[in-house]
Amino acid sequence: DAGITQSPRYKITETGRQVTLMCHQTWSHSYMFWYRQDLGHGLRLIYYSAAADITDKGEVPDGYVVSRSKTENFPLTLESATRSQTSVYFCASSQYYGYTFGSGTRLTVV
Amino acid sequence: AQSVTQLGSHVSVSEGALVLLRCNYSSSVPPYLFWYVQYPNQGLQLLLKYTSAATLVKGINGFEAEFKKSETSFHLTKPSAHMSDAAEYFCAVSERDSSYKLIFGSGTRLLVRP
Numbered sequence: 001d002a003g004i005t006q007s008p009r010y011k012i013t014e015t016g017r018q019v020t021l022m023c024h025q026t027w028s029h030s031y032m033f034w035y036r037q038d039l040g041h042g043l044r045l046i047y048y049s050a051a052a053d054i055t056d057k058g059e060v061p062d063g064y065v066v067s068r069s070k071t072e073n074f075p076l077t078l079e080s081a082t083r084s085q086t087s088v089y090f091c092a093s094s095q096y097y098g099y100t101f102g103s104g105t106r107l108t109v110v
Numbered sequence: 111a112q113s114v115t116q117l118g119s120h121v122s123v124s125e126g127a128l129v130l131l132r133c134n135y136s137s138s139v140p141p142y143l144f145w146y147v148q149y150p151n152q153g154l155q156l157l158l159k160y161t162s163a164a165t166l167v168k169g170i171n172g173f174e175a176e177f178k179k180s181e182t183s184f185h186l187t188k189p190s191a192h193m194s195d196a197a198e199y200f201c202a203v204s205e206r207d208s209s210y211k212l213i214f215g216s217g218t219r220l221l222v223r224p
Binding site for chain 2: 043045056099102103
């Protein structure tokens with residue numbers, strides 16, 4: 001199906017473990033984004049990408065790594081998860097100023 | 111850096127009353143402006159956006175917003191609230207640059223009383 005897909009939908013992991021959140025879009029949009037949503041903060045930008053192999057930091061990049069080897073995929077990796085990274089993570093893609101968001105991944109770090 | 115301020119983390123209205131959710135941005139150059147709605151345990155849905163055409167923008171579900179450059183505001187309104195409007199609303203801006211980044215406000219939760 002066309003759209004933007006995030007997986008997993010829910011994830012529980014332990015402190016210190018590496019975890020990767022997946023994001024896949026079918027439109028070939030150039031731009032992709034990762035946000036985290038926390039109560040009282042709205043959505044904050046973690047990383048974004050303008051094209052394959054081009055990524056840049058957003059507002060809260062510490063503790064996260066991204067890659068974009070293919071236009072359609074934009075995985076987000078927490079190298080060593082901490083409890084402060086418990087959040088809901090949203091991926092988005094954009095062509096010009098039309099944005100589409102995934103359904104989110106709810107990550108709990110215990 | 112661009113910032114977005116949403117006044118009031120919670121707004122409560124009676125069913126049938128006017129809904130007014132406030133949003134102010136910081137840029138001296140008018141950015142592109144957006145309102146999103148998020149229902150519980152769901153993703154974000156675009157309500158409307160301003161991209162420098164008409165200053166009064168009409169969106170889905172009877173919502174509209176007016177861009178006021180002199181006040182750096184983009185407040186969201188709906189004449190008559192429905193119970194189904196209860197949700198969280200986010201204002202967002204995107205500067206007219208090559209990054210296309212969306213910067214969000216902290217959100218306003220709308221409560222609709224019967």
